[in-house]
Amino acid sequence: MIEKETIRETLSEYDKENITLGILCSHSALQLIHGAKLEGFNTIGICPEEREKAYKAFPKARADEYMIVDQFDEILEDDRQEELLEKNTIIIPHGSFVEYVGAEKLLEQFRVPIFGNRNSLRWEGKRIKQREWLKKSGVNVPKRYNDPSKIDGKVFVKFSGAKGGRGFFIASSEEDFEEKVKKKIEKGYITEEEAENATIQEFVPGIRYYPHYFHSTFDRRGAETEGGAIEILGMDRRVEPIDESYRGLPNVPEEFFDYTVTGNEPLTIREKLLVNLIDMGIDVVETSKELFSGGINGPFCLETVFHPDEGFTVFEISGRIVAGTNLYPLGSPYSAYLFEEPMSTGRRMAREIKDGAEAGELEKVVY
Incomplete structure (x- = not known):
């Protein structure tokens, strides 16, 4: 895991008068860039090429520059990280940042300072x-069922990650659960691994x-x-x-x-x-x-x-x-x-x- 002391040392070398806030162009990026600009920060949008036009279409929330990537997790590459570090970048995290880059990779590989506490990633x-x-x-908190065979009423079934509810469903029995999981897998909403690790909660x-x-x-x-x-x-x-x-x-x-x-x-x-x-x-x-x-x-x-x-x-x-x-x-x-x-x-x-x-x-x- 990237140690807190490593990030502290990085921050000690930053030019505090020229901090750049880095934001992945997804989720709440318009709001984050807009807010950063109101507070006087330089901004860099990390963006797939096909999204750049859309994110430049809002002048009050337009980043000062864009780092074009094919996939968001390219920011883990050493040259990308070095570019961000040279610009005194602090990354502003959001749900897509965690989902597309990966919590474990952020904990183990990402040397660029992140606003907030990385320790919370493992708990969230x-x-x-x-x-x-x-x-x-x-x-x-809702009652939790560790096994579908224990379902004794209406339950809500969901899956890990910032999926925005994709694939979630309600079931009322083990048979209902199994049938709906099978359909979700067939439609590509979830993987078999995700199904095996589903969270089954009391429907409240x-x-x-x-x-x-x-x-x-x-x-x-x-x-x-x-x-x-x-x-x-x-x-x-x-x-x-x-x-x-x-x-x-x-x-x-x-x-x-x-x-x-x-x-x-x-x-x-x-x-x-x-x-x-x-x-x-x-x-x-x-x-x-x-x-x-x-x-x-x-x-x-x-x-x-x-x-x-x-x-x-x-x-x-x-x-x-x-x-x-x-x-x-x-x-x-x-x-x-x-x-x-x-x-x-x-x-x-x-x-x-x-x-x-x-x-x-x-x-x-x-x-």
Whole structure:
């Protein structure tokens, strides 16, 4: 694994007055580039050639330069890494960065500094470790089934990685599970290996809320944590084909029973429930410090379902910026109560890097 000390030494050689923020052109790149530019950073977009035109089509979110690659994981090549290091680059991670480059490769091979804590990748990327993290935080989590033969009610089946819900499904018995897995493999939605490592959870009914958190080390205006503060910068609900299945009642096409995320809707929550969200965010952050060195910093999202009688159930944590934040490039109904100026999550990340550089403590938020 790339050691923290190695990254600290790299940062010590950087020209702090000329830091470049590097962003893979996918997921939330427009927001991240836009926010970086608002904070005065140089930017480099890492981009397949066929995407360059699209990413240049938005002048306010156009990178200062582009590194053209055939595949995103080319950034692991030594010459690509050297080019990024020469430009004093700090990579801003998002879901596509982790999915396309690979968490283990980032941990073992990538020498370029990354905003946030690499240690969180091992805990976020493996659902068993995610569950341990959430349970130790004291939040409600769905019942888990270790074997399809134990299914005794409606369950939700999902797979590892930032797949945006692709291939996920509901089952009600072992036979139903096996039949649907077979179809998903035949259609190429999942591999046999992914099927063998499927996560089978209790299906929890309720309303979905995805709060966008930010754990700051340098700014204490949010809810206090040990050594930092929690901010809620926004909230969303994901749009999936299953949400539109009612339009076809009573004859719903089979292809609409699909949980692939196709977009996001803005959302606010009853203020009484903000108390629960703040408490859960603090608990998750404090537990992360116990589980892995440095704990989680920067953006993260708790993927929750709220039931009027059962309260919140947390079924996943994303330890990075999520695509739902793209709804708020100029801030949300919540960020307006924290900052005088428009503040997206992308800009908030750039601001934290700027604060770290000015304090001479970048290593606290970059690894």
